[in-house]
Amino acid sequence: MKKNKGYWLILLALLLSLATIYPTYAWMRDSNKEMSQRRQSKMTPVIMLPGSSASINRFNQLVTLLNQNRKEKHSLLKIQVDQTGKLTYTGSINRNDHQPLIVVGFSNNHDGYSNIKKQAYWLDEAFYQLSEDYHFRNFVAFGHSNGGLIWTYWLEHYYHSYDDELNIKRLMTLGSPYNFKENSIKMKTQMYSDFLKYRKRLPKHLLAYNIYGGESYTSDGLVPENSVLAGKYIFQNQVKSYMAINVTGDDAQHSSLPQNTQVVNLFKHYLLDKDKHRLRFKLQPRR
Numbered sequence: 001m002k003k004n005k006g007y008w009l010i011l012l013a014l015l016l017s018l019a020t021i022y023p024t025y026a027w028m029r030d031s032n033k034e035m036s037q038r039r040q041s042k043m044t045p046v047i048m049l050p051g052s053s054a055s056i057n058r059f060n061q062l063v064t065l066l067n068q069n070r071k072e073k074h075s076l077l078k079i080q081v082d083q084t085g086k087l088t089y090t091g092s093i094n095r096n097d098h099q100p101l102i103v104v105g106f107s108n109n110h111d112g113y114s115n116i117k118k119q120a121y122w123l124d125e126a127f128y129q130l131s132e133d134y135h136f137r138n139f140v141a142f143g144h145s146n147g148g149l150i151w152t153y154w155l156e157h158y159y160h161s162y163d164d165e166l167n168i169k170r171l172m173t174l175g176s177p178y179n180f181k182e183n184s185i186k187m188k189t190q191m192y193s194d195f196l197k198y199r200k201r202l203p204k205h206l207l208a209y210n211i212y213g214g215e216s217y218t219s220d221g222l223v224p225e226n227s228v229l230a231g232k233y234i235f236q237n238q239v240k241s242y243m244a245i246n247v248t249g250d251d252a253q254h255s256s257l258p259q260n261t262q263v264v265n266l267f268k269h270y271l272l273d274k275d276k277h278r279l280r281f282k283l284q285p286r287r
Helices: 001-041 060-067 112-133 146-157 190-197 223-229 254-259 261-271
Strands: 046-049 074-080 086-091 101-106 140-145 169-176 205-215 241-249
Touching: 046 112, 060 254, 060 261, 074 112, 074 140, 086 112, 086 140, 101 112, 112 146, 112 190, 140 146, 146 169, 146 190, 169 261, 205 223, 205 254, 205 261, 241 261, 254 261
Parallel strands: 046 101, 046 140, 074 101, 140 169, 169 205, 205 241
Antiparallel strands: 074 086
16 A cells, blocks of 8 residues: 555656646747747848828838839838737738838827837837747838837837847938937937937947938928937947938928938948948938
8 A cells, every 4th residue: 555655656746747847848949949930030121110190101102112123022011009009910021021121100109208108118019029920030120200219219128128039230210309309419308318328228239320301401391400410429339330311302301201212222222131232322421
């Protein structure tokens, strides 16, 4: 009787041990599989954020211009994030597309710093799901107007949780008012002060491009030039490289910038891996 009792105790101990070990093994197996998928992935999506009051259709014309005269078009996926974090998808990513375009928009697309912080949180909801669904290792970011501010806040407050697994290669902001409507950095808004406070959290390997329009000598018709250029004090000496570029001429007004010919060429040259052609215009960098 004692022998039987001892046998059952040993069996129970083995079962309890397996019950403890198997979940750990399963987690390690799934984690290793995901890491392997990321390492093997050739996909480098361009994730695009529109500005305030703009919808997920904001970049339709830009995408058309980017795909013009291309045999293999960049596929387009649009994601609408509501205030509960629910994601609604439009479009799809082609199976063999190594650099798809993904637009993330928000049902609450209002202006203001408090909303930018909320939008950065909703961006993170969408980003996490994208990274789980597509297992990409590298990505590129683009933001027009407040979209650039949302990316900046996200990089300072959320990116570190992905830093070991995911790599942002480049960021391009377009007409982004880092100091809102203020024309002098001596008059710092709370948002700008916070960007400066947390700038050391920005990824050191990042290549950052700050593009701004020149409808007049002081603004793009909506955003003060000095507010855009205030980005210099956020990114410079914190990331690998920072460049500010002024575009002028036709479509240099704030709302027209995404379809500006020079902006389209800059997008192709700096953000798209397979479009490293010579630029057909003279750049005017501001360092």
